[in-house]
Amino acid sequence: MSAVIEELHHDGHHHGPDKGIMRWVFTTNHKDIGTLYLWFSFLMFLTGGVLALGIRAELFQPGLQIVQPELFNQLTTMHGLIMVFGAVMPAFVGLANWLIPMMIGAPDMALPRMNNYSFWILPFAFGMLLSTFFMDGGAPNYGWTFYAPLSTDYAPPSVTFFIFAVHMMGISSIMGSINVVVTILNMRAPGMTLMKMPLFVWTWFITAYLLIAVMPVLAGVVTMMLMDIHFGTAFFNAGGGGDPVLFQHVFWFFGHPEVYIMILPAFGVVSAIIPTFARKRLFGYDSMVYATASIAFLSFIVWAHHMFTVGIPLAGELYFMYATMLIAVPTGVKVFNWVATMWQGAMTFETPMLFAIAFVILFTIGGLSGLMLAIVPADFQYHDTYFVVAHFHYVLVPGSIFSIMAAVYYWIPKWTGNMYDETLGKTHFWLSFIGVNVTFFPQHFIGLAGMPRRIPDYALQFADWNMVSSCGAFLFGFSQLLFLFIVIKCIRGGKKATDQVWEGAHGLEWTIPSPAPYHTFTTPPTSMKEAHG
Amino acid sequence: MSAQDAYEEYYVPHNSKLPIFASFGIFLTLYGMGNMFNEMKAGVDSSFGELVFMTGSLVMGGTLFAWFSVVIKENQEKLYSNQMNRSFVWGMSWFIFSEVMFFAAFFGALFYVRVFVVDWIGGVGERGPSNMLWPEYQPHWPMLNTPDPIRFPGAADFVHWWPLPFVNTALLLTSSVTVTIAHHGINEGNRKKLVTWLGFTVVLGLIFLCVQAYEYYHAYTDLGLTLNAGIFGTTFFMLTGFHGAHVTLGTFMLAVMFFRALKGHFSKEDCFGFEAAVWYWHFVDVVWVGLFLFVYILGT
Numbered sequence: 001m002s003a004v005i006e007e008l009h010h011d012g013h014h015h016g017p018d019k020g021i022m023r024w025v026f027t028t029n030h031k032d033i034g035t036l037y038l039w040f041s042f043l044m045f046l047t048g049g050v051l052a053l054g055i056r057a058e059l060f061q062p063g064l065q066i067v068q069p070e071l072f073n074q075l076t077t078m079h080g081l082i083m084v085f086g087a088v089m090p091a092f093v094g095l096a097n098w099l100i101p102m103m104i105g106a107p108d109m110a111l112p113r114m115n116n117y118s119f120w121i122l123p124f125a126f127g128m129l130l131s132t133f134f135m136d137g138g139a140p141n142y143g144w145t146f147y148a149p150l151s152t153d154y155a156p157p158s159v160t161f162f163i164f165a166v167h168m169m170g171i172s173s174i175m176g177s178i179n180v181v182v183t184i185l186n187m188r189a190p191g192m193t194l195m196k197m198p199l200f201v202w203t204w205f206i207t208a209y210l211l212i213a214v215m216p217v218l219a220g221v222v223t224m225m226l227m228d229i230h231f232g233t234a235f236f237n238a239g240g241g242g243d244p245v246l247f248q249h250v251f252w253f254f255g256h257p258e259v260y261i262m263i264l265p266a267f268g269v270v271s272a273i274i275p276t277f278a279r280k281r282l283f284g285y286d287s288m289v290y291a292t293a294s295i296a297f298l299s300f301i302v303w304a305h306h307m308f309t310v311g312i313p314l315a316g317e318l319y320f321m322y323a324t325m326l327i328a329v330p331t332g333v334k335v336f337n338w339v340a341t342m343w344q345g346a347m348t349f350e351t352p353m354l355f356a357i358a359f360v361i362l363f364t365i366g367g368l369s370g371l372m373l374a375i376v377p378a379d380f381q382y383h384d385t386y387f388v389v390a391h392f393h394y395v396l397v398p399g400s401i402f403s404i405m406a407a408v409y410y411w412i413p414k415w416t417g418n419m420y421d422e423t424l425g426k427t428h429f430w431l432s433f434i435g436v437n438v439t440f441f442p443q444h445f446i447g448l449a450g451m452p453r454r455i456p457d458y459a460l461q462f463a464d465w466n467m468v469s470s471c472g473a474f475l476f477g478f479s480q481l482l483f484l485f486i487v488i489k490c491i492r493g494g495k496k497a498t499d500q501v502w503e504g505a506h507g508l509e510w511t512i513p514s515p516a517p518y519h520t521f522t523t524p525p526t527s528m529k530e531a532h533g
Numbered sequence: 534m535s536a537q538d539a540y541e542e543y544y545v546p547h548n549s550k551l552p553i554f555a556s557f558g559i560f561l562t563l564y565g566m567g568n569m570f571n572e573m574k575a576g577v578d579s580s581f582g583e584l585v586f587m588t589g590s591l592v593m594g595g596t597l598f599a600w601f602s603v604v605i606k607e608n609q610e611k612l613y614s615n616q617m618n619r620s621f622v623w624g625m626s627w628f629i630f631s632e633v634m635f636f637a638a639f640f641g642a643l644f645y646v647r648v649f650v651v652d653w654i655g656g657v658g659e660r661g662p663s664n665m666l667w668p669e670y671q672p673h674w675p676m677l678n679t680p681d682p683i684r685f686p687g688a689a690d691f692v693h694w695w696p697l698p699f700v701n702t703a704l705l706l707t708s709s710v711t712v713t714i715a716h717h718g719i720n721e722g723n724r725k726k727l728v729t730w731l732g733f734t735v736v737l738g739l740i741f742l743c744v745q746a747y748e749y750y751h752a753y754t755d756l757g758l759t760l761n762a763g764i765f766g767t768t769f770f771m772l773t774g775f776h777g778a779h780v781t782l783g784t785f786m787l788a789v790m791f792f793r794a795l796k797g798h799f800s801k802e803d804c805f806g807f808e809a810a811v812w813y814w815h816f817v818d819v820v821w822v823g824l825f826l827f828v829y830i831l832g833t
Contacts, residue, residue, distance in 0.1 A: 018548060026548035108545045110620040113600075117552035124560035128567075157571050164563035171559070174631050182623040186616060187543070216631045220638025227771065230570045232685075232761025235642060239681025241672065241764030243650045250638055313659040522542075 016518050025120070028112035029518060030097045035415075036119050037094030038408070042484070044086030044126065045401075049477050051079040056439075056473035058456050059466050072456035073141035074133070080144025084262070085169045086126050088396065091404045092265040093118075093176050096204045099411065100180065102509040102516060103198045105189025105525045110182040118176040125168035132158035143454060145255065148236035148247035152228045159229065163222045170215040177208035177215075184208075189508075189524035195289070198507050199282065202289050203268030206296045210257045210264075213300075218254040221247065245310050252303035260299045263363075263395060264292060266403030267334060270356045272507070273410050274338050277353035278345025279504040284337040291330035291337075298327050308379045317376045324374040328367070335364055350502075351425035355406035358398055358433050366394030369444065384454075387447025393440045397476075398433075405432070405483065412490055413497035417515030420490040428486060431479035438472025541614035544607070551603065554596040561589025605793070605806065618805055625809045629816050632779070636820055639775065643768045643827065647674060650764070654680060675833050679763035688758035688766060694829040697748045701741055702825045705780075708737035709818050712787070712811050720801050724794065731791045734814070738784035745777050772828055779817045786810035 017023050017032065024036060054075045058066045067075065097115065101108055109115045132139040137156030140146065151159060184205045188197070197205075224247070227233040234240025236247045267288075275282045282288065304312055304320040312320075338360050347353070369391040373379050382388060405428075413419050442465035447453075451462045458466065497514040512520050565586025572579050607613065652658035655672040667680040679685040692698065712734040718726030749770075752758040760770045790807045793799065799807050 023548075025553050026550055028546050028548055107543050111624055112545050113549045113552055114624075116549060117555055120553050120556040121559065124556055128560065128564060157575070160567040160570050161564070164567050167563065168559060174628075178624050178627045178631075181627055182620050185623055186619045212627055212631045213634050216635035217638045220635055220642075224639075224642065224771075226570075227760075227767070230574055233767040233771065234679070234685050234761070234764045235767055237681075237685070238650075238654060238666070240679050240685035240761075240767070241650065241654065241676045242646065242767065243654075246642055246645050246650070249645060250642060253638075253641070311660055311663055519545075 028116055030101050030109045033115050033119050034094045034098030037090045041087050041091035044082050048079050048082035048087055051075045053477050056470040060470040062458055062460055062463050064457055069456045074139040076454050077140045077143055088262045088400045095407050096180055100201055102520055103201050104192050105508050105521045106187035107522045109179050110187055111179050114175050115179050118172045121168050121172040125165045128161050129165040132161050148244050152225055152236055163226050166222045170219045173211050173215045177211035180204055180208040199271035199288055200268030203264040203292050206292050207261050207264045210261050210296055214254040214257045221250040248307050252306045256303040257299040262400045266400050269403045269407045270359050273352045273356040273406055274341050276502050276504040278342045278347050280341055280345045283340035287333055288337055291333040294330040305374055308376050309383045321374055321376045328371055331367055351429055352406045352410035354429045355402045359402045362398035384452055385447040386443045386451045386453055389453050390440050390443035390447055398436050413501045414514050414516055416491050417497055418490050418494035419497050420486050424486045428482045435472050435476025435479055439469050439476055442469045544612045544617055551600045558589055558593030558596050561585055562593050565589050621805050639772050646764055676763055676765045685763040688756055688762040690756045691833045692752055698829045701744050704737050704741045705818050705821050708734045712814055719799050719804050728794050735787050735791055776820050776824055783814045783817045
């Protein structure tokens, strides 16, 4: 993507990038692979976004205008799958690839060939998933959570390819995470002790652990589906002594840690950006590490809060309610620390900082609606309504996605050697900020009023706020074309970035030239005094 | 952490053609398998799926062979620093952890069915009253009769832990001992000891697989216990089947190490390929002990 300069050849092992397209296919370089992940993720973000706009266009007014219910179900399902597995997760893996070796003073990721493999599985997996739109019976239509028996007895034939696509994504994630864990455990420069690592590295370390622990469980649950569909097993069929609710238990044992997989690296990004633009050290570094680890631990023991209405025993409902509410404690520690970092700081509001502050505020809104959903009797009302949709879009869009955008603005001068256009960046921020809130805030109201999720048509009393929400969605969606323009403009040129880029930035990645040379830290750095973010 | 003065170059290959072939191979394999399954289910007579599947398997197999050959060759050429070797050690450990979690999903399904579903489906326990579909149904574990015997015909009997599973337990536990003796062979620089005991281990693995295959044959023909017999057949065949697949892979890995040992590879300082296979072998061994306990003894 960028005109990466070649480093001085002080020994025979320093190569610049190859010429031509095959550079990207054969590369083992963590920066190239990071770039591939980020562009792939952006492509999937636009694909999933187009599907979302299809949904919002249909919901602009009551009645069926644009798509039939069958296609509508495919749109919601594929939107969720593509955004979760194709947009958010690969974007964070891309950031991990670019940044972790530079942040810990490593020459590359620990297992470079496997790194390439982790990426190149993904285009094949999503090619297979998207091809289901053109198959008999259409694409998956059972929601991104693919509950049995909707996804087994009543699924279209394309479910087989959905299952194999998920297997491929899982293989990619597991290999990618093993690479991250091994890099962090084994490749740190001398003096970079664990408690000196930047928080982005810490949060990814914990995220990678979560991925290795739960992606195999996802592989397990889709394998059970495959066997139920094609080989007559009875996992999710009560007629054979199985239980459809078993599907939900296994799925959410994966699914809840998955939610934190999509937010913990975002915590790391925000913990890097806020200190830079507040020009203060991060408040409570140690407590941030422990809070992240606590959130990760709790994520394994709260899964059934997604299932309060399926009829689990009362003791189970109580346990999962209280365990879920416990997560608010370490999350509160994090929000407190971010605010305390900004407190009395010499703040400036460049684009990454705007996205980071919006993250803190809007993610907190999503967290608080999550607390409402955790209360069992309240959840009986909110379950499967637009309130749930509003809740998880608040943590995923102005949460995960905003943090990814913040990260791109924050580190793109290091990647390309050029500053992005600040005016355009701020315009992009405000358009996105307004678009997101106009889209998702009204969904709280229609959800509390009783509008169910995943339906193409609705009662008249929900019409006004749905129209508002659809307008916001189109504003947010088309604003992302501006983001694409800003990124391309920055790659092609602009004000030259200094090595440190940001006046308040600390950490090893800011000690190397901008743009970062093709190979960095082939011998480990000696000075760690800049290391502590 | 390597000390600064003792820094060795970390080997980063400039580029590699292997991963893209592996990506393409896994895609073809799974795409072909998907077509095979869907053709089978729809009753379509077509060899398209099989053809794609076979092609994919060949691409994948060839690529993996080439990939491991390259890594072994690079290791023989001493391109790998101690730090690089530690990366392999960590990588293999976390891979085995991911495998543990895969089995945990299936064990979890078994426990959930045993602890909750059996009662509830018979109308007993906290969720029992919610079962209104089969009021006459009397479940007990092992669940040889099912609520819906037309779709899930049930079985006449289950596989008793004695004699076959017990023999298999003995085989696998013995193989863990023999592979440890082989490891001692490396440490003592005694190649004959290494080759002999590693060969024994591979043979024990193969015998295990034969016994397991005979057990399946016995279950299908004599007991009527099949994959679609209901939840007992489901959990039994899926748990033991995935374990069997892992034993197959483990035996294959040990066989590769056997031929590498014949070629003179491995020394006390440099034998991680061997150790990785041994770790994997111990892992399938531990899973088997869990199976023997929860599927065969407590499960029946």
